[in-house]
Amino acid sequence: MRPFSYQRASDPDMAVQALSAAAAANEPLTKATAQPLAGGTTLIDLMKLDVMRPSAIVDITPLAQAWSAIAPGGDGLRLGALAKMSVVAAHAEIQRSYPVIADSLKLAASAQLRNMATLGGNVMQRTRCNYFRDVSYENCNKRNPGSGCAAMDGVNRMHAVLGTSDQCIATYPGDFAQALIALDAMVEITGKAGTRSMPFAQLHKAPGSTPDIETALQPGELISAFSISGRWPRSVYLKARDRQSYEFALSSAAIALDVQDGTIRDARVALGGVATVPWRAREAEALLKGQKFDDGLAQRVADAAFADAKGRKHNSFKIALGKRVVARALQQAVTMEI
Template sequence: MNPFSYTRVATVQEATALAANEGYRLLGGGTNLVDLMRKGVEHPVTLVDVTRLSDEITGTDGGGLMIGAAVRNTALAAHPLVRDRFPVLSRAILAGASAQIRNMATVAGNIMQRTRCAYFNDAAASRCNRRAPGSGCDARDGFNRYHAIIGGSSACVATHPSDMCVALVALDARVHLQGPEGGRIVALSDFHLLPGDTPHVETVLAPGEVITAVEIPPVPVAARSGYRKVRERASYAFALVSVAACVRAEGDVITDLRLAFGGVAPRPWRALRAEGALIGAPFSTERVRAAVALEFSEAEPLSGNGFKLELAGRTAAAVLAELTGLPG
């Protein structure tokens, strides 16, 4: 690990002033950044501790939620308003990492975490365009079981590792940003960028911008919601495929639906085409699997991960059957 300096800020203004400096990195819980520093992937000059920024969770008019950037993952998952209004978010957070990591990790840090691609993490021996632009991508022809089936490019096929973000995308969450030019709000579904030819540019953050809060609008359908994560082992593993769903049904007809996938793309994947195919139609597992196939009709599986197409359809069908209580 290279030498670095450390400073702690108490205001958003201090954070934005320092974040604009080259080599300065914001530090929340450090559960991802410090790990990457140890591996030689990250080489910050200065760590800027932002854990004194807002850690409040407040309800908004109509039943929404405002979540401070420094809220710990454990606190968010356990909050009564989250468990009551947005159970999908609580379940997604509890599906991620260990209790110790959730106790340290912050909401903003979870959003900003970088991929767990083994080639990205192997700074000593592997080529990775995300880590070293123009060096190549060893994952495409390597061990790619965990990699993207949609949204990737010839330059990068890494997946975004967050469970929390999958639920937030399904909930139409918005990220509040503050920078030298003022504040702005970005839909979380637009916050993470697809790799294209520039996989090292991972988000829409401008120089000096910091995340100040995450806002969830009122989502009445989220009262009946859930999250399922399919992984190689029961705990401490990243998703092969995950599904976040919020659903309302009248009789056997789906009348409202939010659906998002993790483990399949470089960013949390909102399944708008599948939603459109299912809303207004009678529920059946066959119909759900067909809608998911439509969603991934442009997928380009790699040599080791074609099974994700079938797994995504089966998992979505199982989640919706459980939430609606309807027979398949």
């Protein structure tokens, strides 16, 4: 950890001002000298590990008053970015109308972390790649662009099989983002020019040739809210992991279905633990629409979801596992009582 200045932002303008002032031109957000602090459950860890070295911390927790509302309504849901994971997971209307959101939050991290961590911070959580998090490894394209990727031929059991590039195979570690991407969420961003909205699906950037650029956010921008249209009571989040709690997904699936008279009208399939970014399996969804569900269909959908997957030495199992997780999650969604 290195010395840093600390400032509390009492309103959004002040936060944006403080974050932009320190930002240098063309600097990726991950390297920005000023970083916002919300729950702190990722940022502080990475600072202790010397992975992130901001010189200015802008504490945005005072904005929680304005930015932590949970607002289900007739035509959808709005979630403030500073709402705590635990509070959203326990919200009765979220559990009723958006079980995929409640479960993705409930199955993440530990109770202590969920009490601290915010929704906005959660989607910005950085990869758990060991080679990224240990600065004694020189070669990490995410940390040191152009230095290579130690994980590619290293210990890569936890790494991604979808959305990878020859530069980076680091897994996006979160759970909640899969629910958001599945439900076509919009993300509201507050910056110097006020607020703008964009599809959540456009927030995260696959590594490609620039693994250090992880999101579409610019320095000085903050996520202020998420919004979702409609209700999705027939939705599930299934997560496979090494231990029963407090562990990242080896594979997860966020599924949301609209089934009428046995026919699937709309289907959403998102994958976690297997991809470099929150992953929407649209080609899999296409197979479901207008169909009656059976196990054969579930298998074809699962195969389609992983058609482009590329395994490496230790993580190839995630392809077969991921397919079974998708198929099982579909079965659960179809048969759930709503």
